Amino acid sequence: MAFTVTMLSWGVVEYGLQLEAEGELRNALSSIKWGTDYLIKAHPEANVLYGEVGDGLSDHACWQRSEDMTTPRIVYRIDEHHPGADLAGETAAAFASAAIAFRFLNPNYSSQLLAHAKQLFEFATTHTGLYQNSITVAAQFYSSSGYEDELLWAAAWLHRATNDNAYLYYISESPNNGGTRKMFSWNDKFVGAQVLVAKVPSNLYNH
Numbered sequence: 001m002a003f004t005v006t007m008l009s010w011g012v013v014e015y016g017l018q019l020e021a022e023g024e025l026r027n028a029l030s031s032i033k034w035g036t037d038y039l040i041k042a043h044p045e046a047n048v049l050y051g052e053v054g055d056g057l058s059d060h061a062c063w064q065r066s067e068d069m070t071t072p073r074i075v076y077r078i079d080e081h082h083p084g085a086d087l088a089g090e091t092a093a094a095f096a097s098a099a100i101a102f103r104f105l106n107p108n109y110s111s112q113l114l115a116h117a118k119q120l121f122e123f124a125t126t127h128t129g130l131y132q133n134s135i136t137v138a139a140q141f142y143s144s145s146g147y148e149d150e151l152l153w154a155a156a157w158l159h160r161a162t163n164d165n166a167y168l169y170y171i172s173e174s175p176n177n178g179g180t181r182k183m184f185s186w187n188d189k190f191v192g193a194q195v196l197v198a199k200v201p202s203n204l205y206n207h
Helices: 002-021 025-041 085-101 107-126 148-162 165-173 190-198
Strands: 049-053 075-078
Touching (some): 025 085, 025 107, 049 085, 085 107, 148 190
Antiparallel strands (some): 049 075
């Protein structure tokens, strides 16, 4: 969900004027807000993020609306003792990109999103690890290959949202910039981070 929110927000950030000209900007923002409202509820504390509801095995045995399900649906989270830098990093990117998308039409909401983004980035960078090692039921369905890409992706979005060069410094000091990649996906955001950094004026970023 967080990756979807980030991508929808990126569309608004890059093509907001075109969406507005076609009368679709508010529809796009409404779609984003549906996701960010959920993610806000999933982030009740600075270092707590709820990452999964239900179990893939039992859920796949019951194909119906979630409102009609009677199967027990356990909630899983990451925290200081059960980290997931990939999940926290992607959610930070979602909040930061959405903060830009809402900056002019809903500045108060934008500020709220940015606060969540900053908290989650701090959490992700100080408590590293793969989320599936903490939410083990997710491993066989959506196993993450790493968290370095999500941290760069989040830092790039936070820099764009804040103009704080501390996020650029984080990127420049990263030992892994992804190199040349073949694809961009929910599991590999290096290319996305590279595109965002490429848009930074050269006088601010020389790496």
